[in-house]
Amino acid sequence: MNSNAVRRLFTSELEVRFESALPGHPDTEGMRRGVQGLEKLPRVQQDLVLHWLDAAAQSSFELALFMAQMAPAALERLDEDGFEIWVLNGLDMKDREDVPTAKAFLRDLDDFLLRYRYSESVASFEDVIHRTSIFLQAISGEALDIRVDERDRAWTDTKALYLPYELAALPDAASNRKLYKVMATLLWAQTRYGTFYADPGEDGEAVTQNALLRYSHDERALRLLAALEAVRLEAKLLCDLPGLVAEIAELRGPWPAALEAALPRLSHPDATLADTLAVLDAFLAQGVDIPPMAHAASIDPAQTMKNIRAEKRTDGKPRLGSADEDFEPFPSEFDDGEAVGQGKEAEELEPGDMPTSATLGKNPVRRNDEAMLQARHGPQLFPEPDYKYDEWDFKRGAYREDWCHLYEVPVLPGDPGYVNQVKHKYRAYIWQIRRQLEMIKGEDKMLSRQVDGEEMDIDAVIESVIDHRNGGEPSDRLFRRRVRNERSLAVMFMVDMSGSTKGWVNNAERESLILLCEALELLNDNYAIYGFSGWGHKRCEIYPIKRFDEQYDDSVRAKIAGIEGKDFTRMGVAVRHLSKLLEEQGARHKLLVTISDGYPDDFGDEYRNDYGIEDTRRALQEAHERGIRSFCVTIDRQGADYLPRLYGPARYEVVPNAYRLPMRMAEIYRHLTT
Amino acid sequence: MTKQSHITPQLMRIDDEPFYQPVADEIEMFEAAAKAGLPVLLKGPTGCGKTRFVEHMAWKLGRPLVTVSCHDDLTTADLIGRYLIVGDETVWVDGPLAAAVRAGAICYLDEIVEARKDTTVVIHPLADARRVLNIDKHGEQVEAPPEFMLVISYNPGYQSVLKEIKPSTRQRFIAFDFDYPALEVEARIVATEGKVPLEIAQKLVKLGQMTRNLKGAGIDEGASTRLLVHAAQLIAAGVKPQAACTAAVARSLSDDPDMTASLQDLVNAVF
Ligand SMILES: Nc1ncnc2c1ncn2[C@@H]1O[C@H](COP(=O)(O)OP(=O)(O)OP(=O)(O)O)[C@@H](O)[C@H]1O
Numbered sequence A: 001m002n003s004n005a006v007r008r009l010f011t012s013e014l015e016v017r018f019e020s021a022l023p024g025h026p027d028t029e030g031m032r033r034g035v036q037g038l039e040k041l042p043r044v045q046q047d048l049v050l051h052w053l054d055a056a057a058q059s060s061f062e063l064a065l066f067m068a069q070m071a072p073a074a075l076e077r078l079d080e081d082g083f084e085i086w087v088l089n090g091l092d093m094k095d096r097e098d099v100p101t102a103k104a105f106l107r108d109l110d111d112f113l114l115r116y117r118y119s120e121s122v123a124s125f126e127d128v129i130h131r132t133s134i135f136l137q138a139i140s141g142e143a144l145d146i147r148v149d150e151r152d153r154a155w156t157d158t159k160a161l162y163l164p165y166e167l168a169a170l171p172d173a174a175s176n177r178k179l180y181k182v183m184a185t186l187l188w189a190q191t192r193y194g195t196f197y198a199d200p201g202e203d204g205e206a207v208t209q210n211a212l213l214r215y216s217h218d219e220r221a222l223r224l225l226a227a228l229e230a231v232r233l234e235a236k237l238l239c240d241l242p243g244l245v246a247e248i249a250e251l252r253g254p255w256p257a258a259l260e261a262a263l264p265r266l267s268h269p270d271a272t273l274a275d276t277l278a279v280l281d282a283f284l285a286q287g288v289d290i291p292p293m294a295h296a297a298s299i300d301p302a303q304t305m306k307n308i309r310a311e312k313r314t315d316g317k318p319r320l321g322s323a324d325e326d327f328e329p330f331p332s333e334f335d336d337g338e339a340v341g342q343g344k345e346a347e348e349l350e351p352g353d354m355p356t357s358a359t360l361g362k363n364p365v366r367r368n369d370e371a372m373l374q375a376r377h378g379p380q381l382f383p384e385p386d387y388k389y390d391e392w393d394f395k396r397g398a399y400r401e402d403w404c405h406l407y408e409v410p411v412l413p414g415d416p417g418y419v420n421q422v423k424h425k426y427r428a429y430i431w432q433i434r435r436q437l438e439m440i441k442g443e444d445k446m447l448s449r450q451v452d453g454e455e456m457d458i459d460a461v462i463e464s465v466i467d468h469r470n471g472g473e474p475s476d477r478l479f480r481r482r483v484r485n486e487r488s489l490a491v492m493f494m495v496d497m498s499g500s501t502k503g504w505v506n507n508a509e510r511e512s513l514i515l516l517c518e519a520l521e522l523l524n525d526n527y528a529i530y531g532f533s534g535w536g537h538k539r540c541e542i543y544p545i546k547r548f549d550e551q552y553d554d555s556v557r558a559k560i561a562g563i564e565g566k567d568f569t570r571m572g573v574a575v576r577h578l579s580k581l582l583e584e585q586g587a588r589h590k591l592l593v594t595i596s597d598g599y600p601d602d603f604g605d606e607y608r609n610d611y612g613i614e615d616t617r618r619a620l621q622e623a624h625e626r627g628i629r630s631f632c633v634t635i636d637r638q639g640a641d642y643l644p645r646l647y648g649p650a651r652y653e654v655v656p657n658a659y660r661l662p663m664r665m666a667e668i669y670r671h672l673t674t
Numbered sequence B: 001m002t003k004q005s006h007i008t009p010q011l012m013r014i015d016d017e018p019f020y021q022p023v024a025d026e027i028e029m030f031e032a033a034a035k036a037g038l039p040v041l042l043k044g045p046t047g048c049g050k051t052r053f054v055e056h057m058a059w060k061l062g063r064p065l066v067t068v069s070c071h072d073d074l075t076t077a078d079l080i081g082r083y084l085i086v087g088d089e090t091v092w093v094d095g096p097l098a099a100a101v102r103a104g105a106i107c108y109l110d111e112i113v114e115a116r117k118d119t120t121v122v123i124h125p126l127a128d129a130r131r132v133l134n135i136d137k138h139g140e141q142v143e144a145p146p147e148f149m150l151v152i153s154y155n156p157g158y159q160s161v162l163k164e165i166k167p168s169t170r171q172r173f174i175a176f177d178f179d180y181p182a183l184e185v186e187a188r189i190v191a192t193e194g195k196v197p198l199e200i201a202q203k204l205v206k207l208g209q210m211t212r213n214l215k216g217a218g219i220d221e222g223a224s225t226r227l228l229v230h231a232a233q234l235i236a237a238g239v240k241p242q243a244a245c246t247a248a249v250a251r252s253l254s255d256d257p258d259m260t261a262s263l264q265d266l267v268n269a270v271f
């Protein structure tokens, strides 16, 4: 080995390097001290610091020298990566603030170290959500709703699982990601193994959920409860998921000694909440306490029970058929802060009230009470509709003629940068889906019995020889020719722009459309995109985003960015109109893809419930009879048992979480059309 | 055309009983359909035992079995037959379907949706009361003997709009629904076919069922019985269960790194 390569640099050599990095710098005393500090470092570290000295000098001599002076102390506590991040952060600080602030930052190594360690070891909800939700769907059989908890706790209200935004309880990121998985699984286990729905006890005495409520405000009791349930649930998981339980055991380490006494009873495979509560009471009486355990999900009886009660009243099912007095037209949980529940406000309007300015500009008339409006504003407010469609009234078993008045309303362009952001976010995926589609596109077809072509068609030749021998007229179509596979497919994407899609769902829709367009541009499939919403049967609206004859260009991209949640969901008329547009396309195969949150609904009671479902179903049926195949994608409506009825002849899929929609859409499309 | 000779391939019979684990009353139903001369459509996901069932029934009924895997280049001639020139002579050679009809065999057309529509229609007269095969080129109409039976299969799971069975085809067949069997039954299959202890087979089936919960949520189909049998065979050959499942299940279900990672989590959780 060449000893020169690893030899430390001598003081004189270091001086030369400092001089060349900071030519003419007046602080000779500072440079001397810098050199002195570096002299003792191993060669690799010397090189590292000299490299960064050069780099930082481009920005500020003073800061570069200060960094070099601090470097020995920093390198005692940071690895090479950490060191680089430390320097880069310092340079950043100088750019954003000034040299003194940057120096102060570099000086406070303790603080940097804390944050650096944290960022190295933390796992975030976003890192794990995809993988965790797939895992839980596999073991539970349902697409669970998993969300970030604002108070950074892990708990469940039995409908959704809530997880902290970040986890840093364990020393490294990989362990913290596992911790997320374990927490989420235990939360699911709480709902699966009766933390909130206790069975009747042995002696026939029912342990009610209310028993839990007794502990609502006792921190110590809740801590114990969480730990005891963690013991019980782990035992429940053991039978089907022994590997997972081994992982949990490794993460949590041995149980706290104080729990020892409870283990046999709670680890019994048949233990129920009653056992947990019995042990809990005994522990409370004995004054037992334990420290909080990282992996044990917390139990918040008061919060959870509130939800269970609400669920009992509505049976947890979407409000169908029941005239629930507190019917909520839009599930408010989709609001992401910036979006206000416009639909709700709207419903509270008295007939005849006009919605205020903002919406007025775009859509002058939004009432379904024509007479009232005409009386107030005169008939000119109702321009002739662009189209009229019949609607199916299942109660009468007949169509209402020209019942729906449909207006084509332009979409205002949205943020021009949006599309690029999305493309960037999904770049790897776009690349992947394009590659897959490339394969479909590349599939050529051999045509046999051609007059010309690249190879002989043996079958045809033999046949012609035989025909000739038998005295027949031999054919001259003796070749096989390779041609590009013609798909002859027209696709209509029908996008729900009702108020209930505001927030996540709307964003997922826009992202999906961008991914689809990016991918579809590769194929020659003819496709169009329309949004739909509306307000009563006299004001059904359709929003052209990309017509069949339009290119996917900047104006289409801006319109996709401009898609927003509007009013209600009258689905039937949109299906009828868009399948008519689709039918006008010459393609041999026609496909209608609807993307919605799956609940037809409109202002007033008329369209709600069975009426809307039956009309939508009928419209899909009509399309089917005319040779249009429909595929209905429903977001966030797992367990909605009316979907098979609603979609009738169409195929459908429920995408459980809006964030999964974009990637799923592209896959669905690939499947439907290959 | 008397000077032309005619070749029809010899068909094999299945001598040893293929192992088939009945799931419901499918064996009796199939026997009844065979007796009544009705054609049968087997619907079900990939690797759930359709082919094995047909093999078993062919053995049970003592008839030869002819299997054709359909694809979109399959021509009518590929099914019915064509002329060949042998030396100085033109010879008619029966295709698999014609051979099956003449021999009174069971003809199994696998994945019928993959075949082109013009190919599919040649089975129509065979699959209704006429029970004949028209060999136009040869100018012959072959009447199917009572033993001949037509069986087709398809996987209704995720069908492309570009490929559907026409109602006029579909409605000629008695339909059987196949699906992955219940845990205990499937475990018995995996244990027998894969030669592993029942306890391991049960774990494999649990894993399989979990992956089936993901159908449509990132993967097109969950692990089939076939994949589970493969995993079992690897285990029987000495591979560690986790590694066997990674190779036979996780990697074969998806290429997406996130999805494969989740599937790996499942494998680790079950074993
Ligand atoms: N009921 C069963 N009895 C015995 N073996 C079975 C049964 N079901 C599945 N198998 C096993 O699964 C394997 C796959 O089954 P098979 O080949 O019949 O699937 P298939 O339904 O025809 O699938 P594909 O649609 O992909 O052709 C068989 O080789 C066999 O090992």
Ligand SMILES: [Mg+2]
Binding pocket: B050, B051, B052, B110
């Ligand atoms: Mg098969």
